[in-house]
Amino acid sequence: MERAQAIWPEFRPEWVLFEDDSIVVVNKPPGVSTQAANPAVPDDLVTRLRRFLSERNGAGPELPYLGVHQRLDKGTSGAMVFTKDPAANAGLARQFEERTIEKGYVAGVIGWKGSTPTTLEHWLSRQKGRSMAVDRKAVPGAKKAVLFVDEARKRGPRTLLRVRLGTGRTHQIRAQLAAEGAPVVGDAEYGREPGPRLLLHAYRLRFTHPVTGEGMDVEAPLPACFNLWLEGEGMSALADRDGPPGRTAPTFRDALEGRLRDALEARFGLGRRSPDTDCFRLVHGAADGLPGMALDRYGDFLVAHLEEGAVIGGGEGALDAVGDLGFRGVYVKYRPRQANELVDTRRDDLAPAHAVRGEDAPEEFTVFQHGLPFRVRLGDGLSTGLFLDQRMNREYVRDTCRGLRVLNLFAYTCPFTVAAAAGGAAETVSVDVARPAIDWGQRNVEALGSDGAHRFVREDVFPYLERLGRRGERFDLVLVDPPTYATTKRSRFRSGADWVRLAEAVAKVVHPGGRLLCCS
Template identity: 25%
Template sequence: MDVVFSCQLVSAVRQYIITQPTTLSLKSKQKIILWENVKDCPVLSGSAVERPFPECSGLKKEEKEKMSDRPRIILRKGEDRRVRSGHLWVFSNEIERPDNVPAGLVDVYGNGGAYLGTGMFNPHTLLAVRLLRHGRFQDFGEYLEKQIEEAIRLPVRQLREGDAAVRLIHSEGDGLPGLIVDRFSHWLSIQITTRLMEEYRKTILDILNRMLAPQGIRTDNALPARLTEGLSTDQDEFWGDVPETLTVPVGGAMMRFPFRAGQKTGLFLDQKDNVRALAKYFSGQRLLDAFSYVGGWSVGAALANAASVVGLDNSINALECYEENLSPFASRISVSTIRADFFDWATKALHKREEFDVVVLDPPAFIKSRKKKEEGLKGYYTANELAASLVRPGGILVSCSCSALLEWEDLFGILRNVLRKKKKTARLIYQGRAAADHPRVLAMPETDYLKCVALVL
C-alpha cells in the first residue's frame, strides 16, 4: 500500500473538496492520505473531510500550534445545518461533548470533524456559543481592534450635517456579540452583555478612546441579559465628562435626552429611518405619540408640519425632555403632553370618544423571554386594539415592536385579529425595520428585531 503525502496531491484534494457538496472519502485504490503526514494543512482530518477550514492558509506554524490548543466544541450529528447556513448561535442542547470546556474562546466542529468557526463559549447558558467572523484567528484583542475599526468605518455610520447620533457597533451584526456602542456627538454609550466582552472591557474602552477620543463614556450595566451570562448588574460606570442630559442634532432637529441615567443607551436610534420615511404622511394631521419617550416621532411630525402632537409617557423626565424638544415648533403647531399609563388613559379616552388622525404605538418590549411570549402577545394585542380604536376612519395607525421574539407573522396576526374584531379594513402602506446603522445577519431572523408597520384604517 502506497503512502501519498505530496503537497500537490493535498492541493488537488482540497480543490476537489471545495467543489463537492458531499463528504469525500480519501481512501481510494490502495492509497491513503495519512493525517500525521499532512498535519500542517488542516484541510484533511482523519479519513474523511466535509469541508475545508476557512482561512487555514497563510498562517505561521507557531500560530497554528497556538490555535490548536484552543478548546473544541463538537456538535451533535445533524446539528450543524443552521450554522452552515450562516447562523451564528449554537445552543447547549446541540453540543455533543461540552464537558470540562471552560468559558472563553472555542473552536466549533461538526460531528464529522469539519471546522465550523471560532466563537465565545459560556457553559452556563442555553445560548452556549456565539460564533465570530473570519474563521480562525490568533489573538482576540487584535480581532476586537479589527472588527471595531471595520464597524466604525461603515459608510452608513458617518455623521452627517444635522445628525450627530449613530449606532457604531451592533453586536452580531458587526461580528462583536454582546457589544453595543452608540455615539452621540462627542460621547459614547456602551452596553456589554456577554462574558468574554466583559473580560475585555478595558481593551474595548482603550480601542474606542484611541480611535474616537470621546469626551465621556457611559457603560450601561443594568441589563437583564447580563444576568443570563452570569454578569453583575451593578451601577453604571462612567469615564470622563458624562452629563445628566445631552442635546444633539438628530434627523435635523435638536434632541435632548437623559444620558447619565437614560433608558438603554439614552436615545432610541433604531427608529430613525422609519420616522424619516413616514413623517411626510403626518403633514396637517393630529398625532398621538404613545410611549413617546423624548419625542422622536413627534419631532419628525413637527418637522413635517403636523397640526398637533400629543406625547404620552409615564416618565416625568422623558416628558420634560419631550417638551423641550418640541418647544421650537410650539409657535406653529399645538404641543401637549400626558403623563399616564397608556392602557388606562386610552380606555378612558375611548369612553370620551377621542380620535386622532395618526396614532403611533411604539411601546417597550412586551416579550422578555420565550416563557412569557403568550403574556407578551396579549399585551401587544390589547395595545393595538386600543390604538386602532383611537384612529379616525381614514387615519393612520403606526404599530411597532422591538421584541425580537415577536416575529413578523405574530405582529400581522395581531393586527388582523384586531381589525376583524373592530370590523375594520386596512391598507398596509409601509413596513420598516431597524435603521441602516443597525445591520442584521441575513441567516439570523433573531437580529431582525424591530418591526414597524403603517396602516390606513
C-alpha cells in the first residue's frame, strides 16, 4: 500500500499553477474526472486536491473547503480555478455568469478548412445519453453556442486551433468543431479521429481576482504530444533524437515520460482507491499514445509487453523510463509481430527470467482482483498465469453462479474457477490439456479454501466435450476462453475459424435455460 501511495500520490505539487489564501489554479491532467463519477471510488480532481491541501497543511482528517465553479471533460487537460475561501465565491461566480472570464483552449483537429479569426455559432441540444446535437439555426429546446477561433497552425490536414468560449455549453468545443468537419483528434464521441489522447487543452484563464481585484493571467503549458502530433511525429520519430542544441522540442524520453504519467493518472482509481485489486493493465498501447507497448501491474511489480519491431520498445531508454515509475521491479516480454507465430515461450531473449530493471519478484506470489487471490509467475515465459483482461468477466461469474454447476473449458490456471468457487458454485469442472497449467489451477482453487466439489481434468477439450455429451451431462454455466491458436495430438483450434465448431460442441452440454460465456 505504501508503494501505491508513492506511485499514485493524491496530488502532484507541480499541478498547482497559482495559489493564495482565496483561490487555487491547477493544471488538470487528462484522464482525471473533475468531480467523482463513482462516490465509492473518489478518484476525481476535487477530492484529490482537497486531500492534498489537507495533508500539506496538516489540517487533520477533515477536508478543507473547495468551491467548484467550472469543469473540464475527463479527457481534457488544463487550467481550472477553485475557491479556497467562501468569501471569494460571489466574485468568481459573477465572472463566470457574466462570461467575463476568458477561457482559452488549444484543439488538435483534422480537416479544418476555415479561415482565422472566425466566430462559430450553433445551437446545441442534448441527445439521448450525453452527446449534444448541433444545428445551424434555432430549434426548440436548443441553446445558442458561440465559439471564437483565434489562430490556426496547419500541417497538411492537421491543425492546432486556439479557441475561446463565448458561451459555456456542454461539449461545446468538441461538438461545434465536429459540426464544421474538423473533429477534435482522439474524440470517440464526436469524431473518431485516432490520436495519442483527446487533443483538447485549456491553456489559459484570464480573470479578475475575486478578493484582491488583481488581473490574473494563468497559463497551463501545452503538453508535448500536441506539437508532436501536428508535425506528424509519433513516439517512434523521437526514439533516436535527443534534440539539437538550442532546440526546445521534446526528446523521446520527455514524450515517453509524459504519456506514462498520463496513463498512471488515468488508473489512479485502481491504483490508489481499490485496495482489493493490485493487478491490472496500466498502459494499453496506442490507446494510451504508446503503440507497441503494454504495461501490466502485478502487485509491486510491472510486466512490459513490447511488440516485435516496435521502435518504442527497442531502446533501453524506454525500459529506463518504465523503471523510474517506482515499482520494485520490471519484467519484459517481447511479443511476436504475428499472434500465430509459433515460438518457444520460455526463450530468454523473448521473456527473460529475471527483472530487467529493479529487483526480482518471488518465483511465485499472490496478487488480487476484487479480493480474489491468484498465484502468478513473472519470470516463467511469456505468460504469467493470469490474463488481466478478464477481470470484469470473472467478477460477473462470481456474482451470478451461486448453487450452479459450472464447466470451465481451456481453463489454463483456473482463474474463472476461482471466481466460481468464491461465488458459491455447487460444483466446478476445469478442463485443460496442459498438466502444469491444470495443476497450477488446482493450487489456485485450493488456496481459496471454498466449499463445493471441484474437479480438474487434464484432457483435450473437444474429445472431453464429446464424452460429456454421450453421458448426458449438462451444466448451468459453461465458460469458454480458448487461446488464439492451439494444437494438441488430437485436435487443432484457431480462433475465428473454429469458433462455430466449438460453440456447437459446447451447446450440447448447456442446460436448457443455462448460460454460455465465451471470451476471446
